Structure formats: C-alpha cells, structure tokens
Amino acid sequence: MVEIILKKGKEKAVHQKHPWVFSGAIDKVKGDPANGDVIRLLAADKTFLAYGYYNAQSRVAVRLLEWDEQRIINRDWYAEKLHKAISSRGHVLRDSETDTCRLVFSEADYLPGLIVDRYADFLSLQILSSGIENVKDDIIDILRSALNPKGIFDKSDATARDHENLEAKQGLLWGELPPEFIAVKENGINYHINIVNGQKSGFYCDQRDNRQILAEYTKDKKVLDCFCYSGGFSLNSLRHGASHVTSVDSSALALETLQHNIQLNGFDIQQNTSVQADVNKQLRKFKDEGHLFDVVVLDPPKYAPSRSALDRAARAYKDLNRLGMALLPPGGLLATFSCSGAVDIETFKQIIAWAALDAGREVQIVKQFTQPEDHPVRISFPEGEYLKGLLLRVL
Template identity: 80%
Template structure:
C-alpha cells in the first residue's frame, strides 16, 4: 500500500481523529497512488496514523477512514460502516409517520463523501469524493443487500465533485427509476418529491424537527414561508392551524410541487398564497405594500460555500433578515436559518444583531435550531454541523 508521510508537527489533527489532511501537511508520497486510492498515513517519525483516500487534485489531500491498523478497507469494512449507520436511524422510520431520512452522512458515519437519503422505497445517493467513487459498485451492492430498495438514483451533481476532479453525474444506478412525483411522508404530512429533477438529493429532510417545532407557534397566525421549496414549513403550518400561509420561491417546479402537496393533505387553498419570485425582491415589494405577518421563515440556500465567501455571505444574510424583521408586528416571530458550514452559530448571531440594528428592531432569541439526529455531528469533525437557526421575537 502507498504510504503518505506528513511533515513534522502535522500529525495533531490525525491523532485527534479529524478526517481531513490538507495538501500542505504532506511531506512525501511513497508511490503513485490513483485519485481515490486507499493509502497508509504516517507521521514524520513513521508512526502509523490512519488509512485514508488520497487525492492529489484536492486541497483535502487525504480523507481519513480508519485509525485501526489491523483493519482492512474492503467490502466487509464498507458493509459494517453502512450497517451501523442504517441501524442508528432505524427508530426515525419506525412509527410510520415518517418514511424519509438520511441514512448515511459522509464523515459523520466514517464514509467521507457518501450521502444516502431514503425516500419511501427509493434511495438517493450523492458521491462527493474520489474514494467513494472508486468503491461505488460495492456500496450499491451493499445497499441493495441491506435495504432491498425499489431503485437507487445517483444525485452526484454537486459542485464539490469538481474539487475531487470528478464529473457531475445524475441518473439511475440500479432498479427502477423513481416516478416524477414520488410520495413520501414526514411527521404525518404527505409530500410529492422529485428526486431526478429536484434540488440536492430530492428533499430537505434536515429540517424535519425544526418544521414541527415552529408549527407549534403558527396556530391562528399569518405565516410567510420564504425559500419554501416544496413546502415543508408551509405544510406544517397548515397542519397546525395557521390562518393563512404565503409561500415564496423562485422555482416554478418547487411551487407546482407545493400546490400538489397542499391538495394531497387536504389543506384549504383559500388560506394559501403561492408566489414565484426572488425572495429579496418580494420582501421589498411586501414592504412597499405595507404588508405584515405574524410568523416569517427565512431558509435560504447556502450563501457561504467556503470561508472565502464569508464576508459576502454575511452581507446577504444581514440584508435578508433586515427585510424580514421589517415585515413583523411587535411580538412577531422570525425563524431564520443558515445551512452554510462556514458560518458558525456565534457568527450567525452577530449577523442577526447587525440586521436588527439596521432594521431599528429589538429582538429576543426564543429558541435555537439545529440539524436532526439523522445528520449527526462527529465531535472530532465540527465542520459537519452546518445547519443552524434561531427563532426570534421582534419586540
């Protein structure tokens, strides 16, 4: 096996079980490993540290897999990791109210670059590292064996693949193609989702808990759901008895799906307004109309894909939240989120404080949101904690 030797003093992160070794930490590579090949990672004194995927094209030169030198990275190793990940989520799907969740979450499950989401009887895969790409056939075989899905669909169209020198892919890997609108259930609410043409892996199951938490505040209220996508927060608000829900998204397909989801659950469209628009533009239009809401949800896409984009993202988050705060009466609630891993919760709170100052508003933090248990965070990999949110009361 090819050996990768680190520079003196660069072994600390590996000893602390952090799964990334950056290219600047490498001293020597003994051999010519292919991108995605498993290598032995050694400290400068030649002490064994771990096995990991090597990739000379990536800034993360080695993605660590296994710290036990006696283990072999083979099909059995992958099967054990996948079985453990699936078993840890079994209770999420057990009560019958939910049949969709994340089964494998990359580094959190010791499989860097592999995301597996379950949607009813179908699986959606995102393969984001060259190492997982090289093990793809074994992984598909294991998932078939463990879960007996109707079909496995490839949604590896994320820009992250470019950093690993991989082309984006999207299509059927095994079994049947999912229907254009697949019916799934989350917290007792029925959704039509579009795996092939939808965003990310097909549905944002990382907001499952937060949708239910926020819904408890919406009975009898007017709700504005921004970046609504297929209607997670909107539908939970309807179920909780909201007086009226306005959903805003720029995607026509997302809003078509939302309308179907309203019908599927038997909610009254008389109490629904659906608007296709850029959210920031629509928030300014609401202000000009003198429109006010009781509860507003701001769940934007990732504004900061990396730390280099942090300043620009901070301005975008501040402006978005400033506009949202201006549409709330005294006592109104703002549920605001960031899915940017580069924005930690303390930075996000500071951005919100700036937005409140610019909006001339006093606010209280009522509750803090995070990602659900099927998106766990390894204590040695805090970067996995990407989703954070705040429930704010405007005074």
Template identity: 65%
Template sequence: MFTIRLKKGKEKAVMQLHPWVFSGAIASIKGKPANGDIVTVTDTQGEFLAYGMFNGQSRVAVRLLEWMPEATIDENWWRNRIKQAIAGRSALLNDGDTDTYRLIFSEADYLPGLIADKYADFISVQILTSGIERVRPVVLDELQQLLKPAGIFDRSDASSRSHEGLEVSYGTLSGVEPPEFVTVKENGIAYGVNIADGQKSGFYCDQRDNRMLVAAHAKGKRVLDCFCYSGGFTLNALRNGAASVTSVDSSALAIETLRKNIALNNLDHLPHDDFQSDVNKQLRKFREDEDKFDLIVLDPPKYAPSRSSLDKASRAYKDLNRQAMKLLNHGGLLATFSCSGAVDIGTFKQILAWAALDAGKEVQFIQQFSQPGDHPVRASFPEGEYLKGLLCRVS
C-alpha cells in the same frame, strides 16, 4: 501499501481523529497512488497514524477512514460501515409517520463523500469522492441488501466531483426508475418529491424537526414562508391552524410542487397564497404594500460555501433578516436559518443583532434550531454542523 508521510507538527489533527489531511501537510509520498487508492498516513518519524483515501488533485489529499493499524480496508470493512450507519437510523426505520430521511451522512458516518437519502421505497445517492467511487458496486449492493428499495437513483451531479477528477454521474443505478413525483411522509405530512430534478438529492429532510417546532407557534397567526421550496414549513403551519400562509420561492418547479403538496394533504381549502418571485424583491414589495405578518420563516440557500465568502454572506444574511424584521407585527416571530457551515451560531446571532439595529427593532432569541439525528455531528469533525437557526421575538 502507499505511504503518506506528514510534515512535522501536522500530525496533531490526525491524532485528534479529524478526517482530512490537506495537501500542504504532506512531506513525502512513497509510491505513486492513484486517485481513490488506500494509503497509510504516518508522522514525520514514520510511525503509523491512520489509513485513508488518496486524491492527488484535491486540496483534501487524504480522507481518513481508520485509525487502528490492525484494520483492513476491504469489502467487509465498507459493508460494516454502511450497516453501522443504517443501524443508527433504526428509530426512523420503524417510524410509521416518516419514511424520508438521511441514511448516510458522509464524514459524520465515517464514509467520506457518500450521502444516501431514503424517499419511501427509493434511495438517492451522491458519490463525491474518488475513494467512494472505487467501491460504488459494494455500496449499491449493500444498500440493496439492507433496505431492498424499489430503485436507487444517482444524484452525483455536484460540482465538487470535479475537484476529485470525477465526471458528473446521474440516473437510475438499480431497480426501477422513480416516477416524476415519489410520495413520501414526514411527520404524517405527505410530499411529492422530484428525485431526479429537485434541488440537491430531492428534499430537505434536515429540517424535519424544525418544521414541527416552528409550526407549534403558527396557530392563529399570519405566516410568511420564504424560500418555501416544496412547502415543508407551509404545510406544517397550515396543518397547525395558521390564520393564513403566504409562500415565496423563485423556482417555478418549487411553487408547482408546493401547490401539489397542499392538495395532496387536503389543505387546499385553507387560506394560502404563493408568489414565484425573488425573495428579497418580494419582501420589499410586501413593505411597499404595507403588509404585515405574525410569523416569518427564512430558510435561504447556502450564502457562504466557504470561509472566503463569509463577509459577503454576512451582508446578505443581514439584509434579508433586516427586511423580514420590518414586516413583522410588534412582538412577531422570526424563524431564521443558515445552512452555511462557515457561519457558526455565534456569528449568526451577531448578524441578527446587526440586522435588528438597522431595522430599529429589539430582538430576543427564544429558541435555537439545529440539524436532526440523521444528520449527526462527529465530535472530531465540527465542520459537519452546518444547519443552525433561531426563533426570534421582534419588537
């Protein structure tokens, strides 16, 4: 067994069960572990702390797996971890109205670098660490045995793989190749999901609960859904009796998919229009045209991928929300989200307060949103809490 000895004082986070050991915390390495090898982590006195997966070229040099010295990180260990993660989704597995959700959420499910999403009869996986890459056959076999999917598709095309010395991996791994659009259900609404070419792993199932919560306020209202992607908030608003819905996204594929999803749910007779446009530009155009809305949804991409980009992202969030606030009728609602882990809820509230001040508006926070239960937040890994949102009354 290779051994990683930590510098004095660097053992605290490990003892508090945080799953990352940064390269700067390492005092010495016994042996020459290759990327993906299992290592023992000790304190400066050589006392056992944990087992983890090593990567010599990543800033996160060790991703910890196990804190019990008697444990053995073998094939059975990996299979049991996967079983535990799937068992934690048992309520969703038996939900007849929903067949798309996250099965495995990386560190939050004690499997650093493994993400698996279920789309009806297909599974999409992302393998983002060299340690998980080592056990790829075991992962695929266990998923196949537990869920018997029609096919498993690899979306390990994230740039973060390069930090682990891994090349992009993409394509069908087992079973049949998914069709261009896999039809899934979420809360009784059907969606055509492009697993192969869609954003991320194909669909943003982390907004499942929030789509319903926001739609509860849509009845009789003129709704604007920005960064609509395949139409989650749009479809829920239409089904819940919105007076009209306008959807905006810069992606032609997103708008095409949105239109197909509206037709798929027999909602195409309801008042809806869409714009393939940059959202910020379109918001300015709405203002020039003196358009007003009763409910606006802002679900932008990740503006702050790291803390170093927080200042720039804060300005972008503030400007986006300021523009939206100016388009709301008096007393209108703004459902606004951030999926940037570097932006905590306190910071997000402060950004919205600044946006309101610049817009000359008063804002009340009336509801707070977060990620659903299939995206758990591990107590020792708060970094896993990335999605937050607020429902604001703007006057």
C-alpha cells in the same frame, strides 16, 4: 500501499480523529497513487496514523477512514460502516409518520463523500469523493442487500465533485427508475417529491424537526415562508392551523409541487398564496406595500460554500434578515436559518445582531434550531454541524 508522510507537527488533528488532511500538511508521497486510492498516512517519524482516500486535485488531499492499522479497508469494512449507519437511524426508521430520512451522512458515518437518503422505497445517493466513486458498485450491492429498495438513483451532481476532479452524474444506478413523483411522509404530512429533477438529493429532510417545532407557533397566524421549495414549513403551518401562509420561491416547479402537496393533504388551497419571485426583491415589495406577517421563515440556500465567501455571505444574511424583521409587528416571530458550514452559530448570532441594529429592532432568542438525529455530528468533526437556526421574537 502508497505511504503519505506528514510534515513534522502536523499529526495533532489526525490523533484527534479529525478526518481531513490538507495538502499543505503533506511532506512526501511515497508512490504514485491515483485519485481515490486508499493510502497509509504516516507521521514525520514514520509511525502509522490512519488509512484514508487520497486525491491530488483536492485541497483536502486525504480523507481519513480508519485509525486502526489492523483493519483492512475492503468490502466487509464498507458493509460494517453502512450497517452501523443504517441501524443508528432505527428511531427514525420506526416512526410510522415518517418514511424519509438520511441514512448515511458522509464523515459523520466514517464514509467521507457518501450521502444516502431514503425516500419511501427508493434511495438517492450523492457520491462526492473519488474514494467512494471507486467502490460505488460495492456500496450499491450492500445497500440493496440491507434495504431491498425498489430503486437506487444517483444524484451526484453537486459542485463538491469538482474539487475531486469528478464529473457530475445523475441517473439510475439499480432497480426501477423513480416515478415523476414519489409519495413520502414526514411528520404525518404527505409529500409528492421529485428525485430526478428536484434540488440536491430530492428533498430537504434536515429540517424535519424544525418544521414541526415552528408549526406549533403558527396556529391562527399569518405566515410568510421564504425559499419555500416544496413547502415543508408551509405544509406544517397549515396542518397546525395557520390562518394563511404565503410561500415564496424563485422556482416555478417548487411552487407547482407545493400546490400539489397542499391538495394531497386536503388542506384549504385558499389559505395559501404562492409567489414566484426573487425573495429579496419580494420582501422589499411586501414592505413597500405595507404587508405584515405574524411569522416569517427565512431558509435560504448556502450563502457561504467556503470560508473565503464568509464576508460576502454575512452581508447577504444580514440584508435578508433585516428585510424579514421589517415585515413583523412587535412580538412577531422570525425563524431564520443558515445551512453554510462556514457560518458557526456564534457568527450567525452576530449577523442577526447587525441586522436588528440596521432594522432598528430589538430581538429575543426564543429557541435555537439544529439538524435532526439522522444528520449526526462527530465531536471530532464540528464542520458537520452545518445547519443552524434561531427562532426570534422581534420587539
């Protein structure tokens, strides 16, 4: 097995079980590993540290898997990790009102570069590292045996594959091709979701808890749901008695799916207004027209894919939240989110403070949102805590 030796003093993070080794920490590569090969990582004094995937093209040159030198990284090792990940979601899998969740969450489950989402009888995979790509067939066989799905679909079209010198992929991996719409349940609400043509892996199940929490504040309220996608916050608000929900997204397909899901659940279609538009432009239009809402939801896409984009992202988040605050009367509620891992919660709070200052408003933090239990965070890998949000009362 190829050995990679770290520079002196660069082993501290590895001892602390952080799963990433950056290329700048490497002193020597003894051998000629291909991208995705499992290597032995050694300290400068040649003592064993861990096993991991190597990729010469990536800034994260080694993604660590196992710190026990006696363990062998083989099919049995992958089966153990996958079964542990699935069993740890037992609480969610036993919920009769929810049949969609994340089964494997990459580094959090010691499988860096693998994301597996369950949508009723189908599985959606994202393979984002060359190491997982190399063992894809084993992963599929183990998942088939453990879960007996109708089909397994590949959604490995994320830009993260570029960093590993992998081409984007999408298509059926095993079993039946998913239908145009898969029927799933979340929080007792029915959804028809599109895995094949939908965003990411097909549906954003990371907001499951937050949708339900926020919905409890929406009874008899006028709600504005921005970046609504297929309508998670909109549908939960309607279920909990919102008087009217305005849903804004730039995607015609997303809004078409939302309208379908409203009717699927028997909600009053007259209580929803769907607007296809750029959200920032539409917020300015609402302000110019004098519209006010009781609850505003801002759940934008990832503005900061890396720390190098943090300054630009901070300005975008500030501007978006300033516009959202302008549409609320005193006492109105703003639910605002960031899914950028590079933006930690304290930075996000500071951005909100700047937005409030620019808007001439005071705000109170009512609740703090995070990701649900099927998106766990390893204490040694805080970067896994990517979703954060605040429920604010705007005064």
